[in-house]
Amino acid sequence: MVETVRRFNRTVTQRVGALDDSYLARDRPLAQSRLLWEIGPAGAEVAALRTRLDLDAGYLSRLLRTLEGAGLVVVGPGESDGRVRTVRLTDAGRVEWHLLDGRSDELAWSVLAPLTDGQRARLTSAMAEVERLLMASLVTIGPCHPGEPRARACLRAYARELAKRFDVGFDLSRGGVDEQELVPPAGLFLVATVSTEAVGCGALRLPPGEPAEIKRLWVSASVRGLGVGRRLLGELERHAAAAGATSVRLDTNRTLTEAMRLYRAEGYHEIPRYNDNPYAHHWFAKPLC
């Protein structure tokens, strides 16, 4: 199995990667093309680009200056936060972007073209499988101080999503969870990351004299369905058990049906209301062995 993975890494990653890069880097340096592509017709925030492409702030700034100099993008002030700047493609930039997009299509087609129909179907389904499983295995889960940027990014995304899904909106500060409660030994905050991007989180409170409680369980849409939520939940439970808890409990909103499915599948059962969280409709608990 290890041998298969190694062969795959060697041939596929190297060869296809090189081909891909050479297609992208035809008119301008690779980093510029990649950045231009990543900005996209919808525009993007500079901070988001930095984490997605894992670039040094100075280097990114310089790249943006070059693209701006070439008349391909404009960097303007952010919408809500004046420090976060947003990049948009100009008309010329949009033309370039479509050119890159076309090349990407062309490259993809050149892979499919020499194959028979049957081979094509087998190749694409195998590719989808590899991508899915690889993504799942590239997710690493580890503890993180809730004040760290990665944790903050998760909590922001968590709040943004709940605000969108709840009929009444959502305000993180009304959750009644103090940051200090999520630092060992009083609790734990876990973050799931893919390369440098945070794609999920989960928190555990260990209030003395009360059962352990799970809060802030969130998984980014980009990795949903790969078992990340399950892994986060399991890690939190393991930590709670190690700290001596005999059970964990949690609350949830009626709109979060996937979450409730997960809880039930993992052995949680519904219990009566145990707090006055204004956003909660259901309360669950699970005994720890």
Next chain:
Amino acid sequence: MVETVRRFNRTVTQRVGALDDSYLARDRPLAQSRLLWEIGPAGAEVAALRTRLDLDAGYLSRLLRTLEGAGLVVVGPGESDGRVRTVRLTDAGRVEWHLLDGRSDELAWSVLAPLTDGQRARLTSAMAEVERLLMASLVTIGPCHPGEPRARACLRAYARELAKRFDVGFDLSRGGVDEQELVPPAGLFLVATVSTEAVGCGALRLPPGEPAEIKRLWVSASVRGLGVGRRLLGELERHAAAAGATSVRLDTNRTLTEAMRLYRAEGYHEIPRYNDNPYAHHWFAKPLC
């Protein structure tokens, strides 16, 4: 389908590629590590490294000088051809190579580790499938003057292989094929390549007044079983038909059983001896529609 291939290229190629590179490039620059790895415990010829890694001759030379300076390799004279130099790892180089090898194993295992047994099995079989089909689709077939380096490399490999397989050895010059006969309009020489490496060839003679003849059909062991021989044969037949030939014929040695299987599968039937090729035991022909 195109969308699937694009997603695959984007996520897998980028992310795994970057991870792979960061593992390799821990103690020394990436290019040096890659080169060291490619040399391997068995050593390699400089010319072979250049085509495999697609490097500039000057750059490669410099990289070798650096590795030599670090006491990891020794560059010595070639065996048969005094111009082609061979690189071998020193004891220190072998240690480094094993370190890289170990890291590669480690990386592969880190991909498998977070998955369940079932997921692992699915991932590795999907990887093998992708690799196979991708390799097949990255093979490009095109005409090439038989004097070009790529063609010469193929013919050398062809001769080397036949010399190994025939009981009586093999001498290309006794084949009775003149280079000029394989240049349009008198004939055709096709080469199959993956990125810059030649992995197969096939030749067509169109002697006036005689049936067309296929010669020098060879496929590198690295891509055998992916239909490259079939594609080469088909291209040659198509060219022969376009040139007005109504049939093609060829001869082969009794030790080349896979080749004979291919010929029969493609509609060739055995015919009586039509030439005095000292290496031939069987003669085949196929009518062209």
Next chain:
DNA sequence: CATGATTGCTGACTTTAGTCAGCCATTTCG
């Protein structure tokens, strides 16, 4: 043995990529 092709090496570059410290503007928090 003279000639031309092949192979590799070296010097002298240019371009890309990446890093780090310091600065300023904006926002958040006490």
Next chain:
DNA sequence: CGAAATGGCTGACTAAAGTCAGCAATCATG
């Protein structure tokens, strides 16, 4: 309000990657 944190920009770097022309050794061939 002031202090601290955050986000981005610039200058001044270093290192790596890649290119090109010219040279020397070796080999194939007439």
